[in-house]
Amino acid sequence: xxxxTQIPAALSVPEGENLVLNCSFTDSAIYNLQWFxxxxxxxxxxxxxxxSSQREQTSGRLNASLDKSSGRSTLYIAAxxxxxxxxxxxxxxxxxxxxxxxxxxxxxxxxx
Amino acid sequence: xxxxxxxxxxxxTKRGQNVTFRCxxxxxxxxxxxxRQTLGQGPEFLTYFxxxxxxxxxxxxxxxxSAERPKGSFSTLEIQxxxxxxxxxxxxxxxxxxxxxxxxxxxxxxTRLTVV
Numbered sequence: 446x447x448x449x450t451q452i453p454a455a456l457s458v459p460e461g462e463n464l465v466l467n468c469s470f471t472d473s474a475i476y477n478l479q480w481f482x483x484x485x486x487x488x489x490x491x492x493x494x495x496x497s498s499q500r501e502q503t504s505g506r507l508n509a510s511l512d513k514s515s516g517r518s519t520l521y522i523a524a525x526x527x528x529x530x531x532x533x534x535x536x537x538x539x540x541x542x543x544x545x546x547x548x549x550x551x552x553x554x555x556x557x
Numbered sequence: 558x559x560x561x562x563x564x565x566x567x568x569x570t571k572r573g574q575n576v577t578f579r580c581x582x583x584x585x586x587x588x589x590x591x592x593r594q595t596l597g598q599g600p601e602f603l604t605y606f607x608x609x610x611x612x613x614x615x616x617x618x619x620x621x622x623s624a625e626r627p628k629g630s631f632s633t634l635e636i637q638x639x640x641x642x643x644x645x646x647x648x649x650x651x652x653x654x655x656x657x658x659x660x661x662x663x664x665x666x667x668t669r670l671t672v673v
Contacts, residue, residue, distance in 0.1 A: 449599070479661060488563075488648055488666035489600070534599055536662075544590070544613065545650075545662060547599030 447472045451535060451548035458525055459556055466520040466551045468535035473513045480509050480520050481534045483550070489534065493520070525555045561665035563649050569671045570639055577635045578668045582651030589632050590662070591624055592648040593617065600648050606632060639672045646670075 448471045458464055468478070477496045481489040493502045493509040495518070501510040508521040518535055532552045536545040562581040570576050582589045587608050592600035603622070604614045608629035618624075621639075626632040636643055650664045 477661075481664070486646075486669065488646075489650075489664040491661060491663060494661045536599070544602040544605065544615075545592075545600075547601075549597065549599050 447537060447539060447546045449535060449537060449546050449548040451533075451551050453551055454549065455552040455554075457554040457556065460525060460527060462525050462555075463521070463523050464525055464553075466522070466533050466553070468518040468520070468548055470516045470518075470537050470546075472537075473516050475513065475537045477538065478509075478511055478518050479536050479545070480507075480518075481536065483532045483534060485532075492533075522553075525553075527555050527557050529553060530555050561649055561651055561663050563647075563665035563668050565668060566666065567669045567671075569673060572641060572672055573638055575635065575637045576639060576670065577633050578647055578649075578670075579631060579633050580649030580665060581631045582649070583663055586651035586653050586663070587629065588652045589626055590650040590652070591632070591634050592650065594646045594648060594667075595644075603634075636670075639670075641672045644670055644672045 450469045452467045479494045480492045482492050483489050495502045495509055495511040506523040511518045532550040534547050534550040536547045538545050564579045590605040591603040594600040602615050603618050604624050606626040609626050621637045624634045646667045646669050648667045650662045652662045
């Protein structure tokens with residue numbers, strides 16, 4: 446059974462800091478890994494999708510890396526802003542894309 | 558097509574009542590998924606459809622839950638005889654089949670259910 450763990454569970458930083466969110470998974474036979482953002486009481490917004498053949502993906506100030514062999518992914522946020530405050534979730538699909546297994550998320554607070 | 562749409566956004570119901578939620582996926586996506594999320598947890602898989610066929614159901618989906626996707630378009634999730642433990646955010650997502658845009662999922666804004 447795939448298990449996804451996210452560390453830290455919560456993070457509070459001052460504006461402008463660079464930060465790293467961690468995601469680990471137990472079954473390395475994944476097709477891809479997806480990072481999502483969730484604002485309080487809202488749905489999920491896809492941030493980055495990394496295919497198993499890729500090492501990293503970048504979108505603006507966000508950079509996600511994937512190391513399948515070690516079962517790890519990191520989400521790097523550069524020059525954090527208060528608007529980045531949200532919960533960040535990583536998820537991996539089971540074989541055949543039938544389901545996603547999520548971590549519990551990292552709750553990020555960026556203070557002005 | 559503006560993404561995955563879910564209705565209603567919020568639903569408050571009394572224990573024992575039936576509720577139904579609707580999800581309209583991205584029109585090009587033939588896979589549709591339902592997830593449930595409780596406070597402080599990641600979303601948990603409930604069920605998914607490929608076109609109109611319901612291909613997998615989680616053990617979380619008790620007999621009081623039923624989902625349909627007539628004609629492979631929108632989907633409904635019905636909960637009968639609601640219990641307080643059903644209070645959660647119900648999320649719908651869609652994706653292309655494997656081999657499409659590499660399996661990325663698009664989620665809707667969710668339906669927040671409160672059972673009182």
